[in-house]
Amino acid sequence: MTQHSPSVVVAGGAGYIGSHMVRMLRDQGWHPVVVDNLATGHGDSVVDGATFRQGDIGDAEFMGALLREFTPPCVMHFAAASLVGESMVAPAKYWRNNLVQTLTLLDTMVACGVQQFIFSSTAAVYGNPVEVPITEQHPQQPINPYGQSKLAVERALADYSQAYGLRSITLRYFNAAGAHPDGTLGERHEPETHLIPLVLQVASGRRPFISRFGSDFPTPDGSCIRDYIHVQDLCTAHLLALEKLARGAATTVYNLGNGNGHSVNEVIEAARRVTGHPIPLRDDPRRAGDPPVLVADASRARAQLGWVPQHPDIETIIAHAWQWEQRALRA
Numbered sequence: 022m023t024q025h026s027p028s029v030v031v032a033g034g035a036g037y038i039g040s041h042m043v044r045m046l047r048d049q050g051w052h053p054v055v056v057d058n059l060a061t062g063h064g065d066s067v068v069d070g071a072t073f074r075q076g077d078i079g080d081a082e083f084m085g086a087l088l089r090e091f092t093p094p095c096v097m098h099f100a101a102a103s104l105v106g107e108s109m110v111a112p113a114k115y116w117r118n119n120l121v122q123t124l125t126l127l128d129t130m131v132a133c134g135v136q137q138f139i140f141s142s143t144a145a146v147y148g149n150p151v152e153v154p155i156t157e158q159h160p161q162q163p164i165n166p167y168g169q170s171k172l173a174v175e176r177a178l179a180d181y182s183q184a185y186g187l188r189s190i191t192l193r194y195f196n197a198a199g200a201h202p203d204g205t206l207g208e209r210h211e212p213e214t215h216l217i218p219l220v221l222q223v224a225s226g227r228r229p230f231i232s233r234f235g236s237d238f239p240t241p242d243g244s245c246i247r248d249y250i251h252v253q254d255l256c257t258a259h260l261l262a263l264e265k266l267a268r269g270a271a272t273t274v275y276n277l278g279n280g281n282g283h284s285v286n287e288v289i290e291a292a293r294r295v296t297g298h299p300i301p302l303r304d305d306p307r308r309a310g311d312p313p314v315l316v317a318d319a320s321r322a323r324a325q326l327g328w329v330p331q332h333p334d335i336e337t338i339i340a341h342a343w344q345w346e347q348r349a350l351r352a
């Protein structure tokens with residue numbers, strides 16, 4: 022990164038996926054400009070070489086000044102509330118953070134002439150799958166406010182593209198997991214609700230057992246199946262999307278997943294192998310809003326972005342998260 026490296030604004034760049042993205046951008050010669058209100062992000066996750074500005078994407082004055090100062094070609098948007106369960110009981114937070122704030126950000130971009138946007142969407146926009154693996158054409162019938170709020174932005178993006186020439190690439194993540202392979206960056210949610218970090222907190226002694234939410238799903242072993250995708254592979258897809266938009270790509274949408282489903286039981290088994298810990302298990306009721314199976318068909322991203330996940334193996338994903346958990350424990 023030099024003084025003259027092109028800037029990319031990374032909204033939510035102090036969060037889990039955003040902080041990995043900022044580091045990759047910096048390492049690839051971009052100048053990442055992080056905007057984060059630190060509601061859930063961590064200032065110390067932002068690498069040296071990035072510019073950090075604390076504030077809200079929904080603060081048009083703040084964002085307008087920032088876009089005029091750095092004149093980025095593109096904004097990447099990772100800043101969102103993203104817990105399915107919480108969205109069921111606190112939908113207002115999801116509609117406001119994920120839709121209202123994002124619309125203000127888009128309007129500010131249009132006003133400042135920034136015309137490229139990369140949007141973090143989710144498998145939750147599909148709802149209960151009628152077909153697996155899930156392609157981008159799968160019906161979109163979200164079953165929780167989180168998915169609804171992300172779908173609403175996707176629809177706005179199609180309209181903004183048509184009317185204002187704001188070109189966007191929407192990336193629908195399946196289950197983001199793992200950590201930087203060198204062990205210096207990883208997932209730090211408070212409270213933690215995601216399966217892999219919770220399982221590893223049992224292995225490190227921070228929790229007594231892992232709850233299995235439902236063992237009577239219509240799956241081979243009765244537990245939920247998800248498509249876990251390494252955080253670094255998600256970031257690589259963003260980089261490819263950034264380059265594609267720079268070449269003039271039209272507004273489009275891609276799924277990001279490995280196409281391999283792993284049940285909750287299989288994840289726990291893999292974590293036992295990686296950590297050597299017995300990881301005690303407790304059966305608990307299903308969690309509201311959890312579809313039984315979510316597995317991606319990401320062939321469009323492979324074909325059109327040239328995306329090839331480098332860490333598709335679940336044990337590698339867990340091993341990288343385990344390095345991070347052990348480091349977090351020492352800190």
Ligand SMILES: O=c1ccn([C@@H]2O[C@H](COP(=O)(O)OP(=O)(O)O[C@H]3O[C@H](CO)[C@H](O)[C@H](O)[C@H]3O)[C@@H](O)[C@H]2O)c(=O)[nH]1
Pocket residue numbers: 103104105143144145194195196197214215216217219231232233234235245246247285308311315
């Ligand atoms: O203690 C736990 C935690 C999770 N699970 C199960 O493990 C699976 C994975 O759960 P996560 O909470 O790790 O991930 P989700 O599939 O709920 O969520 C992910 O996918 C969602 C879309 O479906 C959103 O995009 C969300 O942000 C993203 O983290 C689910 O079947 C869940 O019921 C357990 O059994 N026990």
